[in-house]
Amino acid sequence: MLKIDNIHFSYGDKEILKGIDFTLTDNKIGCFLGPNGSGKSTLLKIAMGILEPKEGLVELNGLNILNQSFKERSKILSYVPQEFSINFPYEVFDVVLMGRNPHVNFIEGPKKEDEKIVLSYLKLLKIEHLKDKPFTHLSGGQKKMVLIARGLAQEGEVMILDEPTASLDFRNQLLVLTVIEKIAKSLNKSVLLSLHDPNLALMFCDEIFLMKDGKIIKKGGKEEIITKENIMQLYNLKIDLINIDNKNKFIFPDKEFLKSLF
């Protein structure tokens, strides 16, 4: 279980996170929604133990994350960063294989089983055809797919993904979230991610955290949190929320309001 308790964080003297508390329920997909710069990536890096908070605690299965070695932590937490640059032309297969590092014995190196796992995620994400290509020769969206494959290959019990749909085409956004949902539900994993599209959050996530100016302003189940009023408040927009049927809702912006706004 991942528990975040009273996190405060500053870059220099700029206060970014102003007392963040939440618990990610086991086997649920939790999603952060919030404007650019509201602190989502900073918080996910703190949840991973990449950044150390000024105040507060991140507990993973009851233990302070900062007291666990990077390798121990990486066995439990899979991470897909928002962006990642590799300047050496590693082949895609090897980049995804890096995701197996926490499970690999330093002396023996990766085993056949690790290679099988890598191949399975390349197939699941439909990028097997890229496996021998240099990472540096890929498009932005292809690179993102490879980074997601690398994160999934890590096979942590908690998966943290910072904007996994950014720079992906419409189909790949749906593919990635469907795969994440399938893995989470079939293998009992917990997922914490950030998204910019509340419609995708409605489709794929269970718990929603609305973040603004370094604070969680609302949290709870998606039905309770993704409401017309809350989304309008979060983004300072006028929107409509349409019930398509009993199961599906759809958010769309009021175009006349946009013309007056921008």
Ligand SMILES: Nc1ncnc2c1ncn2[C@@H]1O[C@H](COP(=O)(O)OP(=O)(O)OP(=O)(O)O)[C@@H](O)[C@H]1O
């Ligand atoms: N390394 C850094 N040094 C200084 N300030 C930073 C650094 N990284 C981020 N910030 C600032 O911290 C604030 C929060 O950034 P963060 O990346 O966490 O926001 P975000 O909600 O993830 O935004 P986005 O939706 O644009 O990815 C922003 O004002 C940003 O300018």
